[in-house]
Amino acid sequence: MTLAAPLNPHLVDTATPPIPEAQGWARAYDGRRGPLIDLSQAVPGTPPPAAMLARLAEAAARPDMARYGAIVGDKVLREGYAAESSRFYGAAIRPEEVAITAGCNQAFVCTVMALARAGDNVLLPTPWYFNHEMTLNMLGVEPRPLPCSPESGFVPDVATAEALIDARTRAIVLITPNNPTGAVYSPETIAAFAALCRRRGLWLLLDETYREFLPDAVGAPHGLFAEADWQDHLIGLFSFSKSYAVPGWRLGAITAGESVMAEIGKVLDCVQISPVRSGQEAVAWAIDGIRDWRAGNRREINARAEAFRAAMAPLPGWRVLAAGAYFAYLAHPFPGIRAAEVVRRLVEERGVLALPGPYFGPDQERHLRIAIANIGADRLAELGDRLAGFTIA
Numbered sequence: 001m002t003l004a005a006p007l008n009p010h011l012v013d014t015a016t017p018p019i020p021e022a023q024g025w026a027r028a029y030d031g032r033r034g035p036l037i038d039l040s041q042a043v044p045g046t047p048p049p050a051a052m053l054a055r056l057a058e059a060a061a062r063p064d065m066a067r068y069g070a071i072v073g074d075k076v077l078r079e080g081y082a083a084e085s086s087r088f089y090g091a092a093i094r095p096e097e098v099a100i101t102a103g104c105n106q107a108f109v110c111t112v113m114a115l116a117r118a119g120d121n122v123l124l125p126t127p128w129y130f131n132h133e134m135t136l137n138m139l140g141v142e143p144r145p146l147p148c149s150p151e152s153g154f155v156p157d158v159a160t161a162e163a164l165i166d167a168r169t170r171a172i173v174l175i176t177p178n179n180p181t182g183a184v185y186s187p188e189t190i191a192a193f194a195a196l197c198r199r200r201g202l203w204l205l206l207d208e209t210y211r212e213f214l215p216d217a218v219g220a221p222h223g224l225f226a227e228a229d230w231q232d233h234l235i236g237l238f239s240f241s242k243s244y245a246v247p248g249w250r251l252g253a254i255t256a257g258e259s260v261m262a263e264i265g266k267v268l269d270c271v272q273i274s275p276v277r278s279g280q281e282a283v284a285w286a287i288d289g290i291r292d293w294r295a296g297n298r299r300e301i302n303a304r305a306e307a308f309r310a311a312m313a314p315l316p317g318w319r320v321l322a323a324g325a326y327f328a329y330l331a332h333p334f335p336g337i338r339a340a341e342v343v344r345r346l347v348e349e350r351g352v353l354a355l356p357g358p359y360f361g362p363d364q365e366r367h368l369r370i371a372i373a374n375i376g377a378d379r380l381a382e383l384g385d386r387l388a389g390f391t392i393a
Helices: 017-029 050-060 075-089 103-115 130-138 158-163 187-200 258-271 277-289 290-312 339-350 377-388
Strands: 098-101 121-126 142-147 169-175 204-205 234-239 252-255 319-324 329-330 367-371
Touching: 017 339, 050 277, 075 098, 075 234, 075 277, 075 339, 098 103, 098 258, 103 130, 103 204, 103 234, 103 252, 121 130, 130 142, 142 158, 158 187, 169 187, 187 204, 234 277, 258 290, 277 290, 290 329, 290 377, 339 367, 339 377
Parallel strands: 121 142, 121 169, 169 204, 204 234
Antiparallel strands: 098 252, 234 252, 319 329, 329 367
16 A cells, blocks of 8 residues: 655645635626626736836846846845835835845745744734735744724734734734735834834734835825834835736845844745846836836826725625725625625626635635726726625525
């Protein structure tokens, strides 16, 4: 008898990526209501500017771009991103405190590997971003839920978080603007979590992938990087995918103190060796080269959030619990019906694809996540007509 060789149980016990499952339901839609309205995945709805694509082509044609680059990213993008972040936060962030990664998901994986080991735990506000939870599970690190209620606007509470901390807690993760809810945390909330982490000897892992989509009226989201000791308890994560409309280029960033970066660099050397180089060249140019385009894109995304709210407002029973940046979080009007069944029926009968709330953590059966950025305001206006009269018997 031949025994099957075992696999890593932490990995086997980790849920499979959920978006392909939801997109599979869309194949049953017969087009009766018009083209599919796909609100499942956060994908930029517009391509990057032609000038940026031209820079990519120029860089890719250079022979030196085919060679290995620096483990933590090429100097040109690290310098550009450090300068841009310094302007954004009103701080003095140095290139030595920046690493470039293959997207923000990789930034999270490498950072968690530097902070925690199997058996430790990390606090994740729920609803959570499912890839964060998956990463922790496959590393054997407990994703400890920090419940966030609709009544609080899905903003986490510091006192609730502190009650969850124990000797195995290594970090607290915050995403703002939030994926999946769209909630935007106030500077006071972020500062309070930073103070908690400083006092309890924990890391605050702050994912600001969507920071450039804050409304015009919102100033700096926080002042943490201007504090003298930020390197001792704070790590920032970012993605160029959404702000620059280049998710396929797989470029993200970590901001951390040099001592932490030295440890993260060990992980990066094993998982990427160096980020893709031609994309780094193009994005480094684009930081200043498409600044006006980025500002217009931010205004357009915020307009889509308002268009979504307007489309949902007349629909009885549907409630927009939070909306901001790329996302909105809905309460559906069908108590006792699983969210996955609501989504499946919506896409099959009305041609609208969302994601079920349970993809994002426990106690989410009444909720759906909407990615509002990947279709235009005209299609969002059509959403109200698609949902009008929709029922589940």
